[in-house]
Amino acid sequence: MSKETFHQLIATLTAEIADRPLGPALDQWLNARHGAGTPTFDNLKQACIDGVAEGWLCEREGGGIRYGRVFKAEDALHRFSVDVVDMQDIAGPHHSHPNGEIDLIMPLEGEATFDHRPAGWCVYPPGSAHRPTVASGRALVLYLLPEGQIQFTKSS
Template sequence: MDVHPNKQKLVGRAIDLFQEVQNLTPGKDLEARLNAEYGPGTPIYDDLCSYIRQGIENDEGWVATDELDGPKYRRSVVCRPSAETRFFSITTVYMASDEVYAGQYHQHPYGEINCVVQIDKTAELKGMNGWQGAGWTSPGPGTHHYPEVRRGRLVALFFLPAGRISYEATPEMPQPLAI
């Protein structure tokens, strides 16, 4: 069992967030709320970012360790859904590119919450509502996309309700009415 202190702290802080959002549905309204109430400069956001950055900078071996497309695109499951995490899974995805880089196309059956952790202050993650630097994205249920990064390195710290993600969607499929 991995008992790295920063990993444990990250899970504990994520649980604090889950207590706040457990009954809310991912989507543009939740994204706006997260950015307004839990964005950069707030204790939860700053702590989550700090633990991820320490994990990357110190090569602690738990942040985005599994290569998907070489060292520029990596992922690690931090924890699976459980009663303790209000049935959210926690995953880290490291992406790096000076230009736009797209990862694996996927769908969010129940939506997704992403904490954008900038390693480089210029890095941005593309959400359903456009490019996001430091802060949050929250694709709604049924949405699908390529995860995209530009202008540097970041970690998408993402939380999936019930741990649900699908790799069966294709780009030509219509998006749900409410994104």
């Protein structure tokens, strides 16, 4: 899987969601149309597995989490940035989503969940915040951030 092919997979998906508000309705729609077991899910998961193996995904590591921004927000991706993390039984840094966040949860080992959610999509609305947590195994999580906006909470 090339980075260019991955870009096209993401662009095809973001074209479908570009004008939809981030919230429960989008969460339900994504899981019904592109959820676990669908061709979209399977293709994105395999692309992420391949990208990690080839070294162009999750190329950084900090605090026990492998991560990396794959693409900055751009018009071709309908103003979404794309990040992928590789987490195993760990909580990441607390952050907020000024414009919301769309996550694709792809378990790799065990019965991994992300924020108590199994394989599939999880949509956070604008203004939400969390400490992203993978439990019961290992998972890759793909993040789509409108305009690439994320605000990490300062440690005290």
